[in-house]
Amino acid sequence: MSFYQQNLEAFLQLLEQQPQLFTESKRQELLRLIDPLPDDIETLSVAIASWYEKDDEIVDAQLEILNQSLLMNQEPQDSAIAKLALARFPGANNQNLPKLNQPLNKETLKNVIQQ
Template identity: 45%
Template sequence: MSPYEENILTFVYILQTQPELLTAQDRTDVLELLATLPDDVEEISNAIALWYETRPQILDAILNMPIEDLDSLRAAGGRSTPITGAESKEMIENSVTQSRDSKKSDSSSSSTKKE
């Protein structure tokens, strides 16, 4: 797996496991950024890295990700074919959408518990 693929998979993993790190504006920004990028894994990876470098909480989560989690990502991504740019964009978009949905369901479930 290339370092670009690893970066994308790590970012997707953070989106899925720590959706609270992204604000509503962050989600919008990521989706708008993806819309401007070509289907090129290296360019997607570089653009995402530049984006999260300005968001300390996301950068910290990526830099402090446990090695075991990285190993499981590598195993899950242990494919015979590289990830394509289109797949990369789709994984990120899906993760952003799911993180938005999980935040909505968290807030709605917590409000029903209070009743």
């Protein structure tokens, strides 16, 4: 899986798991940002990353999800290294992060933003 795909999946999880980080104006701003863009994972990922880098709270939460995802993909869930690494994340547990039950594309991104 490419970093661009991982970044978008993590962002979708963030939208679903921590909706309080996204005010209505932020959601509208995101929709205006992605609306003219092509339905291309790399383009969408770069645009989203450029947008969220302006908000420290969203950056921190996004990085937490990405780090947890990377750790779980690199280390077996029951390894001592994975357990110790995941323990440093607030509220973390040793279960795999939920996978998206939807395709990863522009339409899915817009739908999750609007929820």
